[in-house]
Amino acid sequence: MKKTESPEGRSVRLLRVGEQVRHVLSEVLARGDVHDATLQSHLVSVTEVRMSPDLRHATVFVKPLLGQDEEVVLKALRTNTAYLQGEVARRVNTKFAAKLKFLPDESFDEGSKIDQILRSPHVKQDLTEE
Numbered sequence: 001m002k003k004t005e006s007p008e009g010r011s012v013r014l015l016r017v018g019e020q021v022r023h024v025l026s027e028v029l030a031r032g033d034v035h036d037a038t039l040q041s042h043l044v045s046v047t048e049v050r051m052s053p054d055l056r057h058a059t060v061f062v063k064p065l066l067g068q069d070e071e072v073v074l075k076a077l078r079t080n081t082a083y084l085q086g087e088v089a090r091r092v093n094t095k096f097a098a099k100l101k102f103l104p105d106e107s108f109d110e111g112s113k114i115d116q117i118l119r120s121p122h123v124k125q126d127l128t129e130e
Contacts, residue, residue: 011053017094018049021058024091025049025084025100034083038076042069047105051098058088058098061105070104077102 026046028034043065050059064073077084081100089097117123 010050014051014053014055017055017092018051018058020092021051021060021088021098022046022049024088025060028084028087033087034080036076036080038069038072039080042073044073044077045105047107054096055094056096056098057101059101059103061103061107063105074102074104 029039029044029046032040034040045063045065046060047063048061050061051057060077062074062077064070081102085097085100088100092098
């Protein structure tokens with residue numbers, strides 16, 4: 001049987017399950033189902049979920065709106081991990097309930113840094129035609 005992989009090297013199944021988990025977490029956080037004052041007062045974006053090959057672990061990348069109080073929001077998410085894992089297990093049909101690990105999403109910061117470098121005068125002078 002041929003293994004189906006995406007251009008990134010991850011299997012399509014892992015990507016599909018990761019997207020399902022991301023949608024469930026986004027919905028739970030958007031509705032305010034988690035009874036936590038911090039999570040109810042902050043808008044949190046779930047930007048990506050990476051699943052382990054055995055689907056037992058999920059790394060969840062999150063970013064609070066405008067990047068405010070990132071550490072406080074991460075602490076609140078980690079405190080409520082058991083509830084969120086239960087919701088994911090109930091709504092995503094997999095053999096095992098995935099253990100969630102919350103990390104801050106640094107991709108926006110990296111993108112801003114690259115954009116700043118590209119707009120710097122040193123790079124602009126190399127891009128101009130002579």
